[in-house]
Amino acid sequence: MTTRQDVATLDAQDPLAPLRAQFELPDGVIYLDGNSLGAMPRATPARLQQVVRDEWGTGLIRSWNTAGWIELSQRIGDKIARLIGAGPGEVVAADSTSVNLYKVLSAALMLVKADAAPTRRVILSERSNFPTDLYIAESLARQHGFELRLIEADELDAALDERVAVLMLTHVNYRSGRVHPMGAVTHAAHAAGALMLWDLCHSAGALPVNLTGDWSAEESADFAVGCGYKYLNGGPGAPAFAWVHPRHTERMDREQLWQPLSGWLGHAAPFEFSPAYRPGRGIQRFICGTPAVVALAGLECGVDTVLAAEPLGGLAALRRKSLALTRLFTTLVETRCAGHGLTLVGPRDDAQRGSQVSFARQEGAYAIVQALIERGVIGDFRAPDVLRFGFTPLYTRFVDVWDAVEHLREVLESGEWREERFNRKAAVT
Amino acid sequence: MTTRQDVATLDAQDPLAPLRAQFELPDGVIYLDGNSLGAMPRATPARLQQVVRDEWGTGLIRSWNTAGWIELSQRIGDKIARLIGAGPGEVVAADSTSVNLYKVLSAALMLVKADAAPTRRVILSERSNFPTDLYIAESLARQHGFELRLIEADELDAALDERVAVLMLTHVNYRSGRVHPMGAVTHAAHAAGALMLWDLCHSAGALPVNLTGDWSAEESADFAVGCGYKYLNGGPGAPAFAWVHPRHTERMDREQLWQPLSGWLGHAAPFEFSPAYRPGRGIQRFICGTPAVVALAGLECGVDTVLAAEPLGGLAALRRKSLALTRLFTTLVETRCAGHGLTLVGPRDDAQRGSQVSFARQEGAYAIVQALIERGVIGDFRAPDVLRFGFTPLYTRFVDVWDAVEHLREVLESGEWREERFNRKAAVT
Numbered sequence A, B: 001m002t003t004r005q006d007v008a009t010l011d012a013q014d015p016l017a018p019l020r021a022q023f024e025l026p027d028g029v030i031y032l033d034g035n036s037l038g039a040m041p042r043a044t045p046a047r048l049q050q051v052v053r054d055e056w057g058t059g060l061i062r063s064w065n066t067a068g069w070i071e072l073s074q075r076i077g078d079k080i081a082r083l084i085g086a087g088p089g090e091v092v093a094a095d096s097t098s099v100n101l102y103k104v105l106s107a108a109l110m111l112v113k114a115d116a117a118p119t120r121r122v123i124l125s126e127r128s129n130f131p132t133d134l135y136i137a138e139s140l141a142r143q144h145g146f147e148l149r150l151i152e153a154d155e156l157d158a159a160l161d162e163r164v165a166v167l168m169l170t171h172v173n174y175r176s177g178r179v180h181p182m183g184a185v186t187h188a189a190h191a192a193g194a195l196m197l198w199d200l201c202h203s204a205g206a207l208p209v210n211l212t213g214d215w216s217a218e219e220s221a222d223f224a225v226g227c228g229y230k231y232l233n234g235g236p237g238a239p240a241f242a243w244v245h246p247r248h249t250e251r252m253d254r255e256q257l258w259q260p261l262s263g264w265l266g267h268a269a270p271f272e273f274s275p276a277y278r279p280g281r282g283i284q285r286f287i288c289g290t291p292a293v294v295a296l297a298g299l300e301c302g303v304d305t306v307l308a309a310e311p312l313g314g315l316a317a318l319r320r321k322s323l324a325l326t327r328l329f330t331t332l333v334e335t336r337c338a339g340h341g342l343t344l345v346g347p348r349d350d351a352q353r354g355s356q357v358s359f360a361r362q363e364g365a366y367a368i369v370q371a372l373i374e375r376g377v378i379g380d381f382r383a384p385d386v387l388r389f390g391f392t393p394l395y396t397r398f399v400d401v402w403d404a405v406e407h408l409r410e411v412l413e414s415g416e417w418r419e420e421r422f423n424r425k426a427a428v429t
Helices: A004-012 A017-022 A043-058 A060-066 A069-084 A097-114 A131-144 A153-159 A182-191 A246-255 A282-286 A293-307 A314-336 A365-374 A398-414 B004-012 B017-022 B043-058 B060-066 B069-084 B097-114 B131-144 B153-159 B182-191 B246-255 B282-286 B293-307 B314-336 B365-374 B398-414
Strands: A091-094 A122-126 A147-151 A164-170 A195-199 A223-226 A240-244 A343-345 A356-360 A380-382 A386-390 B091-094 B122-126 B147-151 B164-170 B195-199 B223-226 B240-244 B343-345 B356-360 B380-382 B386-390
Touching (some): A004 A314, A004 A398, A043 B043, A060 A069, A069 A223, A069 A282, A069 A293, A091 A282, A097 A131, A097 A223, A131 A147, A131 A164, A153 A182, A164 A182, A314 A398, A365 A386, B069 B223, B069 B240, B069 B282, B091 B282, B097 B131, B097 B223, B097 B282, B122 B131, B153 B182, B240 B282, B314 B398, B365 B380, B365 B386, B365 B398
Parallel strands (some): A164 A195, A195 A223, B122 B164
Antiparallel strands (some): A091 A240, A223 A240, B091 B240, B380 B386
16 A cells, blocks of 8 residues: 555655756646646746847847857757757757648658659558647648558558558657557568658657667668657747658758758758758758747757756656656556546556556546646646646656645545536637 | 938937837947847847746646637737738738748649649749748749749739739848839739739838738738748747738638648647648638747737837838938938948839848948947848848937948948958858
8 A cells, every 4th residue: 555655755766856956836736737838947937038138139130140049940959869869960940840740741752752652652640640740641641642541559560551651650649648669660661661750749858769779770760750848848839840860861962852841041051042942951951941049949948958867867767757657647546546437548558658647537537637727736638538647757756646646536536526617618628 | 411410300300219118229239130130129028938937837738728828829910910901810920931931822822723724833923032932932833833933023014924823022122122012013913813922021010011902992912921020029030920811711711722731720620639630710721830839929029019109100100210211321321421332222212112221332241241230230231242221110210320321431431341350251141
């Protein structure tokens, strides 16, 4: 029988506990939604003031040079590269995940077309992939004469046939928290002759990601995108990132293939103001318009909070703690809230679980989440019936898990979630 | 003979003079580059602190509802609409100018294709249009089998033939400052059967723009995009905006045409998380990914500085002052710097001049701009030989014009620009 005291001992022994001090978290809140919007690093407000007051207000246009604004996308890209197994000069931080996905998936389709393989005309993905991925793929499929084929995760092997041009998956499912084994899936895609595109929105910064060596040093994924405002703590609507393996950017160089969003900062020499587009080398061609300087500065502060774990064991250590947190949460819910109709959604097996845990409940999932939020326990609801809880090992404590489960138990036992105010739908759910 | 005292009198009589107090400008700087990056509104640092500390730090994920984050793109779009002659619900603030141009130009080409007019396959633009516009158009032309035809401004009438699908122009030329007469050009495009797409980067917030009624209430442009960080003072890399006439969004609704960047927030019901894309009504379908909340908050502060001119006569009054500033600058340069090889680039005629003045000089244009910057007079250089000075009527004083010209005269007379340090090229020019 576990007690709160037992759980507090886990915090006392946690080598990563000091990392929490990097964040400002409001009193009375247990924040289990860092998978949707990361918490605010303490460094961010001061850094943004510096960018706004000093670099913009005083430096004005001169700061493009003196404050290095022009290199921000690539400098921050290089930091993100360290978290996902990519090399320096291979990642850019810019635009939104949706826009970046459009760029890299377009490039993938373009490469397949250039292969003169007219029978490969399928983009394969999971039906439960995050909708924006499916919408962008659907749009590109319409434009380029491809078919978007959606399957369940367990149908993957059978579906990887000779018609598949690109396999596009989110590493950790946004709803169930299920993790795809990156190396094995990349290998399977390549074995079937398809390109592998990973969406890292729910994994970058939360677990070890190795795009280039998860299976073997020789086998690497092809494309990736990811989000800046979830586990990278970049702030609401922070810029996203894109990675393309150098073998593809080099081929695009050789064969004069463009990604379609050919904005001026992806040009080889933007300040020549030449009327004809000539893409920059490598990943630079995946930059489009002027960088969102203030937003990028916020993203950099967030990325730095994850890099701060490097001396303490980095993402491997964060992953160990994350699994301990999600395991504890699952066990406590299933014991202390037993008999209240909650069913675990997603994998019980550590290897298959991301940094979040979801439970389904036939009735009242939305209202229960609202009642928890009123108590200061912030998770979220995902239609139609899922209560989702994210555990960010950088700032979530073991006692937070205990306390959150106690609140959940009280909400269920009291039936307070049935109150009308918890059942009114808000604009954003 | 004009004196500094005469010029100071113009400031004393200027009804718009109080608007300058909305900005924080560094001491010792005469800022003539608001056409490249607007100055910092005094309100911005505090507003961003509020967004970051209170809305993000304390409100966390709840702020999507409680702080109205989800409506930001459209709320700010509605404010921008007031500056460009568009209606509420017709403009969104999001992404970069390049990305928005990609969306609206794609929509235009799609509509032309749906017209079953296979002979209309030309995108017509100016050779001296801002490069990113040309690059995006070139990319879309390649993808959709169109030709991008580039002409000089005075060849426009002859070039508007029956092959032109879209006429894409920047209202005020970034280099010369020349203004296209919006109503007349829109009329000519329509008379030739083409769609009219305006880039308002160098005009929105600087001069009256009336996309829907500059020629007649019945004749309106079709598409527009514009920049948030120039005359709208939104901060470095602030989000841009897009406008589409309701007749086109309605047609896109009816005929199930999508703009290609079909991200989840352009979906009719994003929080249903449905796997199939179903575009939102009207301009909502031109939203793509998650809004850049912090950057949008900065943009709103900037847009508000322009709206603050409304009780003082609005953009018409700003335009009168802007013309007085550019006229004075031109006259003073041509008299006080006579004999130094400066040639006016762009129109002398008020009606054709935007809010900037450019001079070309065969030798040393880059170095002269650098020497001026060292003296605190910030204009900019545009390759190969142009010194460009922007006059933002919200915060530029008549004495600033006088003092800037005196500095220019001293730089030219002293020959100080020949010093080596002014001739070293920086990354961003």
